[in-house]
Amino acid sequence: MNSLPEWTDLRFFLELARAGTLSGASRRLDVEHTTVARRIDRLEKELGTTLFDRSREGYELTEMGLALLPHAEAMEGAALAAAEQLGGAEVAAHGVVRLGVPEVFGVKVVAPLLVGLLDANPELTIDLLALPSFANLANREADLGVMLDPPTTGRYMVTRLASFRFYLYASPDYLARHPPIRHQSDLSQHYFVDYVQDRLASRELSYLDELGFTPRRRLCCSGMTAQIEAAALGMGLMMAPPYAVPDDGKLVPVLPGFFAERSFWLAAPTDLYRLRRVKVVWNLLRDYADSQPSLFV
CATH class of the missing domain: 1.10.10.10 (Winged helix-like DNA-binding domain superfamily/Winged helix DNA-binding domain)
Structure with missing residues (x-):
């Protein structure tokens, strides 16, 4: 050379x-x-x-x-x-941060949080990637991301953001038109709305496997937003975390004692984690998750 x-x-x-x-x-x-x-x-x-x-x-x-x-x-x-x-970033965060988050979590939880952060940091810009999959940090699709499967190789900062639960929900109309559900065994008689099984962004999303039988999937969607709409229209039962379910009465809990528990992880490449603009977004998510445990369980 x-x-x-x-x-x-x-x-x-x-x-x-x-x-x-x-x-x-x-x-x-x-x-x-x-x-x-x-x-x-x-x-x-x-x-x-x-x-x-x-x-x-x-x-x-x-x-x-x-x-x-x-x-x-x-x-x-x-x-x-x-x-x-x-550029003086030791005083205030500035520049662009690309944040990858699951779609419903991004819309329902993260987007409202960013209002205060951006007000406090006028020179900061956020690219919010609210995806039905998870951001690929290895190819720098995002600067940091919330995911179900944390990186196991490479140089990353990784922390468990929160444990959360998927519960069963259905529309009142669906429940009125189908056999009553009093025990977990009754679920085998019902239809379900779920993810497209060969397009799962993570195997952690196969939570219906925990029912103990092969569910009758009537409609499968690539994202949770479509599942919520389908279940609200009475197409079947679905599982979702509490923060994802609208508070409009179109979906109600079914068998609250049954749930599937998972964990969200927050990760960022080590070199990017050191940047002030990335660190403020990281801290925002960590602090909010720590202060709102009922949001996830």
Whole structure:
């Protein structure tokens, strides 16, 4: 290697590693895909090694590329921290934070919380990714995320945000038209609204398995918002956490003693966690979850 690689070349390396394609990296960097290819070729020439295996499907890191990745991420984190400190972020958070959250949790719980945070930090901007899946932190789809499956490899800050429970709900109309439910065994006679089973964002969402029998799924949806609407229209029983159920009487509890318990985890790449703007969002979620246990159980 004749010289040290430029940081800008390493930015191109990081975005291509995360996106997996030239077109994806070019969109992230707001440049032409030919520019990405040229900068990667230059970086490989400077380092004297191949960083990516090229194929029709895209770009995949080689062993040397994988070895470079954590060093490039560390440089990225240092650059972000330096820019934040020089911008006076030690006093007030500023910049953009991309927060990935489950769809209903994001709409019902997180979005209202952000009003006060943004009022207190006028230079802060939040990109709220309220998704039916979970944000991919490995490719930096989000700066931090709430999820059911915490990262087990890589450099992340991870904390248990809250334990929460899925309870059974149904519309009064559905209950009036179907056999009474007095015991868990009675549930086998009923229809259910659930997730599409081969499109589960996490195996933790297969909570109907805890019923003890194979449920009669009448309608399956990719997200909980659609499930709530379907159950409110009388299409079957559903399971949901209390915060997800509207307080309008369209859904009522069924067998309150039966529930499935899960945990939300909060995670962020270690280098991003150090940033003031990420830390204030992290602390907001932690403090709120700690102060509102009845929201989840």
